[in-house]
Amino acid sequence: MDAKRSLEAEGWSAPLEAGLASWSPLREAHLMFVRRTLGPVQTHTVDETVVQGPREEGKPVIIASGWAAAVAHLEDGRRQIVSLFVPGDVLDPGQDLQNGVEPQALTTVRTMDAATLAAALDAEPNAALRPLSQAWASARRDAQCRLVRHVVRLGRLSAHERTADLFLELHRRLRRAGVADERGMPLPLTQEMMADHLGLSVVHMNRTLQQLRRDGLIANRAGHVVFPDIARLSAATRRTESAG
Amino acid sequence: MDAKRSLEAEGWSAPLEAGLASWSPLREAHLMFVRRTLGPVQTHTVDETVVQGPREEGKPVIIASGWAAAVAHLEDGRRQIVSLFVPGDVLDPGQDLQNGVEPQALTTVRTMDAATLAAALDAEPNAALRPLSQAWASARRDAQCRLVRHVVRLGRLSAHERTADLFLELHRRLRRAGVADERGMPLPLTQEMMADHLGLSVVHMNRTLQQLRRDGLIANRAGHVVFPDIARLSAATRRTESAG
DNA sequence: CGGGACCTTGATTATCTTCAATGCTAGTGG
DNA sequence: CCACTAGCATTGAAGATAATCAAGGTCCCG
Numbered sequence: 001m002d003a004k005r006s007l008e009a010e011g012w013s014a015p016l017e018a019g020l021a022s023w024s025p026l027r028e029a030h031l032m033f034v035r036r037t038l039g040p041v042q043t044h045t046v047d048e049t050v051v052q053g054p055r056e057e058g059k060p061v062i063i064a065s066g067w068a069a070a071v072a073h074l075e076d077g078r079r080q081i082v083s084l085f086v087p088g089d090v091l092d093p094g095q096d097l098q099n100g101v102e103p104q105a106l107t108t109v110r111t112m113d114a115a116t117l118a119a120a121l122d123a124e125p126n127a128a129l130r131p132l133s134q135a136w137a138s139a140r141r142d143a144q145c146r147l148v149r150h151v152v153r154l155g156r157l158s159a160h161e162r163t164a165d166l167f168l169e170l171h172r173r174l175r176r177a178g179v180a181d182e183r184g185m186p187l188p189l190t191q192e193m194m195a196d197h198l199g200l201s202v203v204h205m206n207r208t209l210q211q212l213r214r215d216g217l218i219a220n221r222a223g224h225v226v227f228p229d230i231a232r233l234s235a236a237t238r239r240t241e242s243a244g
Numbered sequence: 245m246d247a248k249r250s251l252e253a254e255g256w257s258a259p260l261e262a263g264l265a266s267w268s269p270l271r272e273a274h275l276m277f278v279r280r281t282l283g284p285v286q287t288h289t290v291d292e293t294v295v296q297g298p299r300e301e302g303k304p305v306i307i308a309s310g311w312a313a314a315v316a317h318l319e320d321g322r323r324q325i326v327s328l329f330v331p332g333d334v335l336d337p338g339q340d341l342q343n344g345v346e347p348q349a350l351t352t353v354r355t356m357d358a359a360t361l362a363a364a365l366d367a368e369p370n371a372a373l374r375p376l377s378q379a380w381a382s383a384r385r386d387a388q389c390r391l392v393r394h395v396v397r398l399g400r401l402s403a404h405e406r407t408a409d410l411f412l413e414l415h416r417r418l419r420r421a422g423v424a425d426e427r428g429m430p431l432p433l434t435q436e437m438m439a440d441h442l443g444l445s446v447v448h449m450n451r452t453l454q455q456l457r458r459d460g461l462i463a464n465r466a467g468h469v470v471f472p473d474i475a476r477l478s479a480a481t482r483r484t485e486s487a488g
Numbered sequence: 489c490g491g492g493a494c495c496t497t498g499a500t501t502a503t504c505t506t507c508a509a510t511g512c513t514a515g516t517g518g
Numbered sequence: 519c520c521a522c523t524a525g526c527a528t529t530g531a532a533g534a535t536a537a538t539c540a541a542g543g544t545c546c547c548g
Contacts, residue, residue, distance in 0.1 A: 070392075072392070072396045072400075074396075074400060074482070074483075075482060076482065076483045078400045078483075079400070080395065080396045080399040080400045082392050082395050082396065094388060094389055094392040106389060106392045106393065107392065144338065144388065144391075145338055145350060147388075147391050147392070147395065148314075148316070148326050148338040148350050148351065148391065149350065150395055151324065151326050151391065151394055151395060151398060152316045152318075152324045152326065154395060154398035154399050154443060155324040155398050155440075155441075155442070155443030156316075156318060156322045156323070156324045156443060158503080159503080159504075190525085190526065190527090191526075191527070191528095192526080196399075197399075198399070199398060199399030199400060200504075200505090201504070201505050201506075202526095202527090203504085203505070203506080203507095203528085203529090204503085204504055204505070206527065206528060206529090207504095207528090207529095209527095210528085238318070238319060238320065239318075239320045239322075402535075402536095403535075403536075434493085434494065434495090435494075435495070436494080444536075444537090445536070445537050445538075446494095446495090447496085447497090447536085447537075447538080447539095448535085448536050448537070450495065450496065450497090451496090451497095451536090454496085
């Protein structure tokens, strides 16, 4: 049955399918439904604005390949990347209802890399597709959960800890989507993007990465990062308490 | 009709009712429904754990009086207050599905002050109660929105900006719930709690507050804070660009 | 009066930003 | 093939911002 998938469909819906299936056990029928209801694919180059306003209910935009991010801009030029989106993720700019009536986007979704997007259809909760809608719900909850973890990261972790912690989160997510292997992952982000996500200056981001490299915790080149010792990288997300 | 409300009911469901009504125009019948379906009130003293695990679906716990917070604890004792809850808010610890099956709470909800809580019933989406369920949905979205804003605050604002920005957000929320007036608001938080929310050390939090006081942006005593000049406080949330 | 929780202070150190260059690499047009 | 450019990574120096350490101080309460 796997052999029957067209190469093309396999090509760009694989991360989405793998991601969904990791949340809930899906049958081939569910994956067929996903492929069938997926909208036309839009191709984007890096740094294009993808979602300006609040997203349409029931028509989540998913990212089939490449990376994107929800970006908040301050008046004076500072910017904060609120969340990163990797293949298989649902794009969500967050919505502000502060003024009551018109929902207003808090952030703008922009591509951080060449990316392909498609509108997906959240399954109606009928019996046959129940596992599928559960998978969508789990994916949404995971996104919320990542926001909470990011607040902790920004509020209480040092630059080194933040960086290690982010790398591990991205690694987990990319493996879930089937886009990374055990030892490393693609990382198309510039140091400036990482800095804007982790609340650091570019210069300090650079020095933090150098330190992690010197410590043998990461090794990177050409859009990829390798983790020579995941256990030690994991330990670097927490403060090392030596002699008490 | 307003005169008919019992004083007791008025006393502890007022912030919730005012908060909901601010999201969607509600009639007396909707408020009656809220009062009628509200569970028994639980009284808590400061620093009690209120919600340990993931919250039950469809039975949101609301806070009728007092303050609470979703708190994340790190192994080494550092802690981050991820979100603050004021009267009328729905408590939500955030849920982690990372390991697939069992939802796991990311944070623990604790009282930051003496507080009274009750379980509320999210209205079924029948026609008569539609405005009510819309109000609940808006309140939920507002909570998500606050998380996004907090990421920006922690990632890109200085200590002074963060503090001013938080005060303005709390002021807006408390006014919405009818618990604060135009000039100031109750603030039962210790400096340590504010520090843990804003990602600062207690000492630095203290000095930042002193600075704001010296600048005439805030004045506080005994659990209350007053804003002598909201416009200037608002300006303090952004970097002041003098000569260009 | 003693204790505890909270606020405040000064001194010192660490972390991180800013400013200003300098290199590096890939793409572009001559 | 070679300047030329643009975007990104890197460096050093200087300074601001924030953390840490270690005391005091105040207030309330038993």
